[in-house]
Amino acid sequence: MTQDPWTNRLSEYLDGELPEWERHALESHLESCAECSLVVSDLRRVVRRARTLKNPPPVTDLWPGIAARIGAGIPKAQDVVDLDAQRRVRRRWAFSLPQLAAAGIALMTVSGGAVWFMSGAARQSVVSAPVPSSPPEGTPAVSVAMKPNASQSYAAAVADLERVLADGRGKLDTTTVRIIEQNLAAIDRAIAEAQRALDADSANLYLNTHLAETMRRKLDLLRQAAALVPVS
Amino acid sequence: MTELGLGVATLEHEPTGRTDPDAVDATLAASGDASAFERLYRTHVPKVYGLVRRMLSDDDVDEVAQDIFVRAWQKLGTFRGEAAFGTWLHRLAVNVILARRETLGTRRKRYVEGDMVLETVPSRRATPEMSMDFEAAMERLPDGAREVFVLHDVEGYRHEEIAQMLGLATGTSKSQLHRARMALRQHLER
Numbered sequence: 001m002t003q004d005p006w007t008n009r010l011s012e013y014l015d016g017e018l019p020e021w022e023r024h025a026l027e028s029h030l031e032s033c034a035e036c037s038l039v040v041s042d043l044r045r046v047v048r049r050a051r052t053l054k055n056p057p058p059v060t061d062l063w064p065g066i067a068a069r070i071g072a073g074i075p076k077a078q079d080v081v082d083l084d085a086q087r088r089v090r091r092r093w094a095f096s097l098p099q100l101a102a103a104g105i106a107l108m109t110v111s112g113g114a115v116w117f118m119s120g121a122a123r124q125s126v127v128s129a130p131v132p133s134s135p136p137e138g139t140p141a142v143s144v145a146m147k148p149n150a151s152q153s154y155a156a157a158v159a160d161l162e163r164v165l166a167d168g169r170g171k172l173d174t175t176t177v178r179i180i181e182q183n184l185a186a187i188d189r190a191i192a193e194a195q196r197a198l199d200a201d202s203a204n205l206y207l208n209t210h211l212a213e214t215m216r217r218k219l220d221l222l223r224q225a226a227a228l229v230p231v232s
Numbered sequence: 233m234t235e236l237g238l239g240v241a242t243l244e245h246e247p248t249g250r251t252d253p254d255a256v257d258a259t260l261a262a263s264g265d266a267s268a269f270e271r272l273y274r275t276h277v278p279k280v281y282g283l284v285r286r287m288l289s290d291d292d293v294d295e296v297a298q299d300i301f302v303r304a305w306q307k308l309g310t311f312r313g314e315a316a317f318g319t320w321l322h323r324l325a326v327n328v329i330l331a332r333r334e335t336l337g338t339r340r341k342r343y344v345e346g347d348m349v350l351e352t353v354p355s356r357r358a359t360p361e362m363s364m365d366f367e368a369a370m371e372r373l374p375d376g377a378r379e380v381f382v383l384h385d386v387e388g389y390r391h392e393e394i395a396q397m398l399g400l401a402t403g404t405s406k407s408q409l410h411r412a413r414m415a416l417r418q419h420l421e422r
Binding site: 011042051 | 259265269306388391406
């Protein structure tokens, strides 16, 4: 049986890839060829079917394996955020999540936010560490006793790194500086949003943890940005 | 531009002025934030997994999908935010998959000419499990036709891109696609 010479061009026709003259010729052919018209219709449905295929997630969660391979274990409450010494940063800063959480609370206080640890029985139960009695994995126990020191240390660390970055700003590519500043601004916005949310729900353990983690991200970014400043 | 060891990407802003959450997470992940990377994983794993599943045999799917995300973690420093993170990840995924195929030596006889493709995908019109049949029929396509079909019709790549990725002539990509479609039309619901 001889195949219609147009059959092999039908996908190109469907995809709009035929030259104008060929498209017109094929359309004329389709008006009189029921077989080719049927094939075009089927091919159109195949394409439509392909575009609507579902993508269910894997049956087995792959994340634990990935986390193990990238060295990202499940964080524990007592994990310390270890800021490696960088060639352009002389001081070494290390904060635990509880310290950062406490620092966040202190920042809220300073900025006129809720003084969540000073009022309310429910709050008191959260404040009088350890909190809660069986904290979920990865949740820091907030200790008020650490607040002043942690706050001061965090502010000092940020200020120190910002100073290194400011001093070296002229040595960095302007695009690099712009990107760093954009990202720092994004993190600052996230910190501000977390602080605002805590104003309304100051005892929320998740929000406190989120704030602490966001503050840690700012420190990480500053630390790595400072490390980019070339040694003169 | 200074090489950013931290892989900081420009944060993308949507027309509404809101920051693209993927771009933020990519930035955080590039600075070592595994939680941010896990969020990216959760968002993108279904599509990446679907791509791997359709391009490779069952035995390799989980392992290759993991490889893709591990490679993405390692390569985050090269993500500049010029394209959406999902686009960047997808292209990386295709590269990992193709490299795996090379390793496994499965590129044999993939771009055969003739009607072999049509003959290898038996027709099962009007069976109850049509949607599964369509996927199963895709699996039975010869590797070359399957790759082109998945990349073009499922993933939306253009022939020029596919030809570059697979090292083919554009015309070969087009002919493989047509053969795949012609085979798969037998598995449409009627």
